[in-house]
Amino acid sequence: MKSLVYLICWLTLYLWPVKSAAPTGCTYSTDTGSRGLYTCDFTVMTLPATYSTFTSPIPQRLKIRNINGNLPVSSPTKTFNGFGSYATGSHDKDFTSYLELRCSSGNPSGQALISLGTFSQMSYLEELYIKDCRLTNGLPEFVFSDLQNLHILVIEGGSIAATAADSMANFNISISSTLSESSGILNFTNVAITGGTFTTGFFYPLTTVNTIILENNGLTSLELSTFSQNTQLRRLIIRDNPITVIPNNLFSGLDALEYVELNDLSLTCSCDNVWFVKHFVDHNITLGEGAVCSLSTNVKNAQKYYYENCVTYDICDGVPGIKIQGRCTQWYKIVFVFLLILAIILTIVTLVLLIHTRKKLMSQHDKLRAKQTEKWSKIQQILNTQTVSKQRPPAATLPPKGV
Numbered sequence: 402m403k404s405l406v407y408l409i410c411w412l413t414l415y416l417w418p419v420k421s422a423a424p425t426g427c428t429y430s431t432d433t434g435s436r437g438l439y440t441c442d443f444t445v446m447t448l449p450a451t452y453s454t455f456t457s458p459i460p461q462r463l464k465i466r467n468i469n470g471n472l473p474v475s476s477p478t479k480t481f482n483g484f485g486s487y488a489t490g491s492h493d494k495d496f497t498s499y500l501e502l503r504c505s506s507g508n509p510s511g512q513a514l515i516s517l518g519t520f521s522q523m524s525y526l527e528e529l530y531i532k533d534c535r536l537t538n539g540l541p542e543f544v545f546s547d548l549q550n551l552h553i554l555v556i557e558g559g560s561i562a563a564t565a566a567d568s569m570a571n572f573n574i575s576i577s578s579t580l581s582e583s584s585g586i587l588n589f590t591n592v593a594i595t596g597g598t599f600t601t602g603f604f605y606p607l608t609t610v611n612t613i614i615l616e617n618n619g620l621t622s623l624e625l626s627t628f629s630q631n632t633q634l635r636r637l638i639i640r641d642n643p644i645t646v647i648p649n650n651l652f653s654g655l656d657a658l659e660y661v662e663l664n665d666l667s668l669t670c671s672c673d674n675v676w677f678v679k680h681f682v683d684h685n686i687t688l689g690e691g692a693v694c695s696l697s698t699n700v701k702n703a704q705k706y707y708y709e710n711c712v713t714y715d716i717c718d719g720v721p722g723i724k725i726q727g728r729c730t731q732w733y734k735i736v737f738v739f740l741l742i743l744a745i746i747l748t749i750v751t752l753v754l755l756i757h758t759r760k761k762l763m764s765q766h767d768k769l770r771a772k773q774t775e776k777w778s779k780i781q782q783i784l785n786t787q788t789v790s791k792q793r794p795p796a797a798t799l800p801p802k803g804v
């Protein structure tokens with residue numbers, strides 16, 4: 402009897418707080434945490450999934466599995482109905498609100514056709530996961546605009562048949578101010594992008610995205626302007642894609658960028674191609690795990706290749722000058738040597754002129770002297786011959802000084 406009372410008490414305590422109700426094809430489980438999780442089977446449930454049929458608790462976390470087909474907007478019915486009534490007051494702060502769409506497994510995996518309107522009124526969502534789906538009509542224009550803002554968007558596995566310039570229009574991915582750990586991530590992992598590249602402008606609307614992950618998408622090229630509008634991007638991870646060229650200046654204007662991974666790409670080693678090594682050094686961006694580029698014969702680390710082949714050290718340290726045989730002669734040294742040579746030449750010229758002038762002066766002086774002496778001796782002779790007057794010539798035989 403006692404044990405029966407215990408059992409009733411236990412059952413009451415266990416079941417009472419959660420008198421959850423879910424529509425056909427959906428089950429509620431608390432295995433994943435106190436607030437639990439609704440999981441629906443696409444092949445069993447009937448659309449639309451109506452908000453009011455998920456009760457106690459609200460469908461804060463919702464997974465739909467086994468998808469293979471259309472997630473319609475209006476015809477024959479909506480996919481989601483009434484989610485505009487999401488009771489934010491009943492929202493459990495220990496969990497984020499998310500929706501996960503997982504397609505049926507198999508080869509090929511299930512397809513999912515999503516359109517503008519599929520996520521009608523689901524602006525309360527914080528995270529969206531689309532897994533293993535062949536998105537056979539791609540990501541149509543404005544497809545996520547009903548969500549307004551997410552802090553995580555993951556498309557993992559499967560393929561995206563087409564992207565549009567406006568796929569992400571009227572939609573943001575940003576760091577949530579209400580979540581303690583929030584990163585603002587767009588994560589495309591193992592999802593093939595048909596055509597091997599994104600439509601021009603695909604990433605433009607995501608002006609607040611913090612992290613972009615492009616891993617194993619079959620990307621063969623990226624346009625120069627791909628990330629040009631993602632000005633708050635801090636982390637960019639591009640892995641395992643057969644990209645041969647990172648367009649020069651792909652990261653220009655991305656002032657918030659701190660960390661980039663360029664792993665397992667098919668970069669061709671050339672100085673033009675590893676330009677980013679210098680860019681990352683100049684802009685204090687960490688190149689995580691290093692980038693590897695491949696030559697026809699061997700594989701070289703892109704950074705190693707850059708420093709071995711592409712660096713020209715400025716031996717003049719930025720001062721203008723002449724470089725001869727690996728040595729720098731700065732401009733001021735050149736000017737000094739020039740002035741020195743000029744000074745020596747001027748000195749020599751002055752000396753020569755001085756000597757020359759002096760020589761000339763001396764010879765003139767000597768000639769004058771000789772003439773005077775000659776004249777003087779003539780006067781003496783005349784005086785000596787005139788015996789009559791008995792005049793004595795001056796005593797000196799030389800003319801008076803200063804003549």
Ligand SMILES: *[C@@H]1O[C@H](CO)[C@@H](O)[C@H](O)[C@H]1NC(C)=O
Nearest residue numbers: 549550570571572573608609
């Ligand atoms: C996205 O963020 C930008 C910048 O904060 C803002 O101007 C724009 O209105 C946002 N768009 C949406 C759909 O919330």
Ligand SMILES: *[C@@H]1O[C@H](CO)[C@@H](O)[C@H](O)[C@H]1NC(C)=O
Nearest residue numbers: 555557586588589590612614
């Ligand atoms: C990106 O998604 C993949 C697949 O879901 C996951 O393994 C990886 O951890 C995610 N990366 C980040 C940074 O969230």
Ligand SMILES: *[C@@H]1O[C@H](CO)[C@@H](O)[C@H](O)[C@H]1NC(C)=O
Nearest residue numbers: 658659660683684685686687
């Ligand atoms: C470089 O970046 C690191 C972190 O990414 C930061 O701690 C450091 O202050 C930055 N240095 C400069 C000179 O900006």
